[in-house]
Amino acid sequence: MTALFGIAWRSAWNRRFTLALTVLSIALSTFLLLGVERIRTELRENFSSSVSGTDLIVGARTGSTQLLLYSVFRIGAATNNIQWKSVQALSAHPGVAWVVPLSLGDSHRGFAVLATTPDYFEHFRYGNRQPLQLREGKPFAGLFDAVVGADVADALGYHVGQSITLAHGSGELDVSDHADKPFTVVGVLARTGTPVDRTVHIGLAAMEAIHLEWIGGAPMPGLKIPAEQVRKFDLTPKNVTAVLVGLKNRAAVFAVQRWVSTYAGEPLMAILPGVALDELWRVVGIGESALLLMSALVALVSLAGLVSVVMASLNERRRELAVLRAVGASLRHVLALLALEGALVTLLGVLLGVMAAVLGVACLSPWLQSQFGLTLRLSAPTSNEWLLLASVLAAGWIASLLPGIRAYRLSLADGLSPRI
Amino acid sequence: MSLILSAAALRFAWPGAERPCIDIERFEVEAGEAVFLHGPSGCGKSTLLSLLAGVLIADAGQVRLLGHDWAALSGAARDRARVAHVGYIFQQFNLLPYLSVLDNVLLPCRFSGRRMAQATQDGSAHAQARELLARMGLDSSLWQRQAMQLSVGQQQRVAAARALIGHPEVVIADEPTSALDEDRREAFLDVLLAACAANRSALVFVSHDQRIAARFSRHVLLPEINRAALAVASS
Numbered sequence: 001m002t003a004l005f006g007i008a009w010r011s012a013w014n015r016r017f018t019l020a021l022t023v024l025s026i027a028l029s030t031f032l033l034l035g036v037e038r039i040r041t042e043l044r045e046n047f048s049s050s051v052s053g054t055d056l057i058v059g060a061r062t063g064s065t066q067l068l069l070y071s072v073f074r075i076g077a078a079t080n081n082i083q084w085k086s087v088q089a090l091s092a093h094p095g096v097a098w099v100v101p102l103s104l105g106d107s108h109r110g111f112a113v114l115a116t117t118p119d120y121f122e123h124f125r126y127g128n129r130q131p132l133q134l135r136e137g138k139p140f141a142g143l144f145d146a147v148v149g150a151d152v153a154d155a156l157g158y159h160v161g162q163s164i165t166l167a168h169g170s171g172e173l174d175v176s177d178h179a180d181k182p183f184t185v186v187g188v189l190a191r192t193g194t195p196v197d198r199t200v201h202i203g204l205a206a207m208e209a210i211h212l213e214w215i216g217g218a219p220m221p222g223l224k225i226p227a228e229q230v231r232k233f234d235l236t237p238k239n240v241t242a243v244l245v246g247l248k249n250r251a252a253v254f255a256v257q258r259w260v261s262t263y264a265g266e267p268l269m270a271i272l273p274g275v276a277l278d279e280l281w282r283v284v285g286i287g288e289s290a291l292l293l294m295s296a297l298v299a300l301v302s303l304a305g306l307v308s309v310v311m312a313s314l315n316e317r318r319r320e321l322a323v324l325r326a327v328g329a330s331l332r333h334v335l336a337l338l339a340l341e342g343a344l345v346t347l348l349g350v351l352l353g354v355m356a357a358v359l360g361v362a363c364l365s366p367w368l369q370s371q372f373g374l375t376l377r378l379s380a381p382t383s384n385e386w387l388l389l390a391s392v393l394a395a396g397w398i399a400s401l402l403p404g405i406r407a408y409r410l411s412l413a414d415g416l417s418p419r420i
Numbered sequence: 421m422s423l424i425l426s427a428a429a430l431r432f433a434w435p436g437a438e439r440p441c442i443d444i445e446r447f448e449v450e451a452g453e454a455v456f457l458h459g460p461s462g463c464g465k466s467t468l469l470s471l472l473a474g475v476l477i478a479d480a481g482q483v484r485l486l487g488h489d490w491a492a493l494s495g496a497a498r499d500r501a502r503v504a505h506v507g508y509i510f511q512q513f514n515l516l517p518y519l520s521v522l523d524n525v526l527l528p529c530r531f532s533g534r535r536m537a538q539a540t541q542d543g544s545a546h547a548q549a550r551e552l553l554a555r556m557g558l559d560s561s562l563w564q565r566q567a568m569q570l571s572v573g574q575q576q577r578v579a580a581a582r583a584l585i586g587h588p589e590v591v592i593a594d595e596p597t598s599a600l601d602e603d604r605r606e607a608f609l610d611v612l613l614a615a616c617a618a619n620r621s622a623l624v625f626v627s628h629d630q631r632i633a634a635r636f637s638r639h640v641l642l643p644e645i646n647r648a649a650l651a652v653a654s655s
Contacts, residue, residue: 003531007516007519007530010516010519011516014517014518319513320516322510323510323514323515323516324516326508326510327503327508327527327530327531328499328500328503328504328527328528328530328531328532328535329499329531330495330499330500331495331499332496333531
């Protein structure tokens, strides 16, 4: 048998270009399968990690998906606001540990502006209950201070000390500018891979201040209140868009939810973020199955390519196997030779593909992050990925055995004289 | 003289064929003799060689190698017996192109303990391989070359050296000269016949080329002993 290994090795070396093609083809399909699978899981992970550590999100009565979309993903707009006294009543509830009011509606060069309290930086969590971190500066303290997300800072080149102005609404029309009351960037948040990265954060009082002379979504003609005079006014917000709620005891979540929905002051609703995220994913997740289907097709095509590459080199081998048979290699030897080579080639291809996938994730993740807001992380393969690797290995081995078995049958039929 | 190969009441038909391809009452090869087996193409020469070498098994009758019936052996045992006692030379493409000339000659020793043992009887297997290559007129500068770098004539001589290493009782050659021109054919026959005689190996040499018949001690015209071929010819 040891004689066979030496011969197998030199035979493989003799066909190294064909074999290298085969290895590359397997590596490519492994790379694509792993890449698509990683993107798929991270997409879901990114999605479900956009908010965590928050027990309830409270807003005016609407659909739960809609509330989630505007409060967490900054998509769409609230149809109704919550009165400030409802927020106060909620924070006074004995089961509630903390509330973080959110006020949305303005924008800065296409990025959403979120007015909130400094508690936001303390209580808001994303991913696996990770707190927000500042990569530069500090949370806002002064009235016209702003803290920007990582994408905002990177896209617009902002650092601490930058002066910015906000636009009313989504800002496309540029007619209703808050240019008279500029803000100063005092902090830049570290990257989270969530919508926080694409948000400009200001204080609730500041939101109130820039809208002092506004009524019903438009500035009152003739009325101008300069920035230095706004402190003379009462800057307590009159209403907010949504409230993030943390409970003292998670077990009370349904009791508090019921309390909110039966609140007498105004019609409110409370959603559990995890449940609402799952509901939303069921809509968005169709794309996920499409990705999976695509990667399965990719694998199928590359395995077909693999078979054809091996088949093409078969005639060359037919002669070789006949010679081996004539000098005493038994059929068992021949079969072992073919199976061994198939296994090694497949293994090599899969290893190469895994290396390419790791390298690809390492090199491409900053770009994916900045272009698509998708965070890819290097981590040990998931059970799904192990399964994929195992099936590529099995399928590749079987695919390389098929021509092998054909060669074996030919060498049986040929006897000692190959008919070529 | 002892019998190396003997076939008796041999009948063989290819699967799916209507009539048999081989129907031979008696065919024997004695130790050390050089048999020239000839006949037109299609008369069953290659099939008979496969039966003699135990690659194919007869439908009826038997083929014995050194008194052992091929049919009585298992597949693996046939493989072992074949490499232990039979050297084989193809028409062409005899060598593994990626091995050196010397390694190609040593191949049967790697797969058969008996061939290895007999090759090392007087020295080492390498020494015998070198001796055989020298006898075949191959210059020692060629021995470490890869087999694919050799000319066709040189390759056939390497194949002959390989068939002879470890003193197999019989060498079977299936038209080994058909790819050679006349000068090379004569030179090849010279060294092959001399080496077989020195080795005391019987030679079964198949060819359709009558011009070389004179070089052999015994001639067998296959259509004369193969009744299946006669039937085809007369019909």
